Amino acid sequence: MTLILCSLLPLCASGVQAENIALKITKRYLNFPVSHGQERGRMTFETEGEPALSVAIRLAPEEADYWVFRDVSALEGKTVRIAYDGDPRGLGKIYQSDRIAGQDSLYREKNRPQFHFTTRRGWINDPNGLVFHDGEYHLFYQHNPYEREWQNMHWGHAVSKDLVHWKELPDALFPDGLGTMYSGSAVIDCANTAGFSRDGTHALVAVYTAAGPERQVQCVAYSLDNGRTFTKYAGNPVIDSRDKWNSKDTRDPKVFWYAPTGHWVLVLNERDGHSIYTSPDLKRWTYESHVTGFWECPELFELPVDGDPGNTKWVMYGASGTYMLGSFDGRVFRPESGKHRYTSGSIYAAQTYTNIPAADGRRIQIGWGRISHPGMPFKGMMTMPTELTLRTTKDGVRLVSTPVAELDRLFRPLGEWRELTAEEAGRRLEEFGTADRLRIRTTIELSHATDASLTLSGQPLVAYDMNHNTLNGRFYSPQDPTSMRLTADIYIDRTSVEVFIDGGLYSYSMERRPEAGNDRGFRFRGKRVRVCDLEVFSVESIWQPE
Numbered sequence: 001m002t003l004i005l006c007s008l009l010p011l012c013a014s015g016v017q018a019e020n021i022a023l024k025i026t027k028r029y030l031n032f033p034v035s036h037g038q039e040r041g042r043m044t045f046e047t048e049g050e051p052a053l054s055v056a057i058r059l060a061p062e063e064a065d066y067w068v069f070r071d072v073s074a075l076e077g078k079t080v081r082i083a084y085d086g087d088p089r090g091l092g093k094i095y096q097s098d099r100i101a102g103q104d105s106l107y108r109e110k111n112r113p114q115f116h117f118t119t120r121r122g123w124i125n126d127p128n129g130l131v132f133h134d135g136e137y138h139l140f141y142q143h144n145p146y147e148r149e150w151q152n153m154h155w156g157h158a159v160s161k162d163l164v165h166w167k168e169l170p171d172a173l174f175p176d177g178l179g180t181m182y183s184g185s186a187v188i189d190c191a192n193t194a195g196f197s198r199d200g201t202h203a204l205v206a207v208y209t210a211a212g213p214e215r216q217v218q219c220v221a222y223s224l225d226n227g228r229t230f231t232k233y234a235g236n237p238v239i240d241s242r243d244k245w246n247s248k249d250t251r252d253p254k255v256f257w258y259a260p261t262g263h264w265v266l267v268l269n270e271r272d273g274h275s276i277y278t279s280p281d282l283k284r285w286t287y288e289s290h291v292t293g294f295w296e297c298p299e300l301f302e303l304p305v306d307g308d309p310g311n312t313k314w315v316m317y318g319a320s321g322t323y324m325l326g327s328f329d330g331r332v333f334r335p336e337s338g339k340h341r342y343t344s345g346s347i348y349a350a351q352t353y354t355n356i357p358a359a360d361g362r363r364i365q366i367g368w369g370r371i372s373h374p375g376m377p378f379k380g381m382m383t384m385p386t387e388l389t390l391r392t393t394k395d396g397v398r399l400v401s402t403p404v405a406e407l408d409r410l411f412r413p414l415g416e417w418r419e420l421t422a423e424e425a426g427r428r429l430e431e432f433g434t435a436d437r438l439r440i441r442t443t444i445e446l447s448h449a450t451d452a453s454l455t456l457s458g459q460p461l462v463a464y465d466m467n468h469n470t471l472n473g474r475f476y477s478p479q480d481p482t483s484m485r486l487t488a489d490i491y492i493d494r495t496s497v498e499v500f501i502d503g504g505l506y507s508y509s510m511e512r513r514p515e516a517g518n519d520r521g522f523r524f525r526g527k528r529v530r531v532c533d534l535e536v537f538s539v540e541s542i543w544q545p546e
């Protein structure tokens with residue numbers, strides 16, 4: 001299967017002694033063995049007429065812990081020279097095939113989440129470039145294709161027609177001379193303001209951070225084929241603001257079109273908060289203003305309050321999800337209230353979609369779920385897509401997050417009960433204790449102010465304490481401050497749990513961590529907890545193996 005043109009020859013790549021092989025590409029994938037017992041070595045790919053690519057990889061000289069791959073279909077017929085400065089014995093194990101190593105069990109692996117997006121191989125973190133275009137939701141993401149830990153940031157790429165089922169495509173952006181590909185966003189340049197399109201095609205423009213060893217700078221790349229291939233703008237970087245901010249940390253541009261005055265807005269995290277830049281053409285950017293108090297992954301968008309388009313507020317948040325509400329005039333964000341928190345736990349660096357059709361009008365968000373999947377050749381996942389709205393609450397206007405309606409098709413009712421004691425509810429749930437995925441919706445009422453919980457194998461999914469007003473350890477006060485009631489919508493996947501409280505007023509996510517040796521399934525605990533209602537749903541897998 002493997003076509004090795006030259007055997008191991010010493011070569012000096014960047015002054016480091018490296019061995020190399022050359023492969024004429026005849027298949028879709030190159031497969032690489034990885035061993036975590038190895039130090040990372042530097043691997044360089046050189047192909048005539050293509051930009052060189054340099055990555056760090058722990059190439060296994062003997063037994064592999066798992067295999068990773070690079071999609072080389074775009075290089076068919078060309079010769080790729082691969083140099084490696086680590087243990088060269090692994091070089092001979094690299095092989096090409098139309099299938100990735102492990103394809104047969106893909107998406108059916110023991111600890112593969114069944115209704116959360118994960119990548120086939122490697123590490124993922126932040127969602128990037130969330131944009132809807134020509135009937136497709138694009139999900140780009142921070143990706144290390146060569147190991148299940150963070151390194152070598154690329155933009156991975158998946159698309160979906162319904163926000164439920166995803167198809168993974170080849171990586172979209174690769175490290176280059178300016179650095180690795182850090183987080184950013186994407187827009188559709190409908191008016192061709194950047195002039196990237198020559199024939200009326202609407203360019204999908206990605207705006208991202210290139211992270212070099214010394215600087216982080218903002219760059220632009222465009223795609224004229226629905227995100228399948230990108231061309232990096234020759235004038236990159238378009239923003240280099242390190243000197244202004246005396247900080248290397250300047251990253252994660254979030255771009256959107258500001259219709260009232262017709263210009264692009266870019267929100268950038270710099271040193272201690274979010275800066276706002278504007279541009280007529282996505283290339284020339286002018287600094288406008290800065291809001292302190294945020295770290296990484298900025299967001300800024302407008303939402304109606306209680307669905308009233310005549311009464312809107314702007315939401316600004318950072319990677320942790322804490323947010324401020326305020327006003328925005330296209331150049332300056334003026335905070336009015338905050339910071340508030342609507343979600344916590346594993347979720348981080350959540351981003352919202354641009355270019356959602358006006359007839360839909362939803363603000364749809366996906367976050368990075370910081371979740372491990374024990375023993376798997378991949379790490380991290382995306383949280384369920386949610387719709388964000390603003391609702392007037394007893395505390396003022398607040399952000400609310402609920403899973404998008406499209407997900408409903410995954411759930412089939414398995415049982416519904418009312419007015420149960422905790423013991424009765426526990427008995428109803430007994431048969432589901434070993435399910436690898438499940439949705440449970442329940443309203444519970446405490447009779448004593450402390451310590452009511454629903455646990456799964458000893459792990460508290462919902463632990464509510466009205467004495468301290470805490471929910472799984474964080475302050476939460478229901479809308480009726482004297483209420484001892486709480487509604488929880490609980491989504492359990494193989495490795496994670498997401499919980500939406502009281503219709504999405506507060507949500508949290510966590511890794512599934514059963515207590516060692518505890519196989520007792522679900523338990524309601526607490527003094528005379530009343531289970532007002534209880535519904536159980538099965539969850540269909542979102543994966544349809546190729």
Ligand code: FRU
Pocket residue numbers: 125126142153182183184209251252296297319348349
């Ligand atoms: C947030 C973050 C971003 C950065 C990216 C790098 O998780 O640190 O600020 O662009 O991850 O992978």
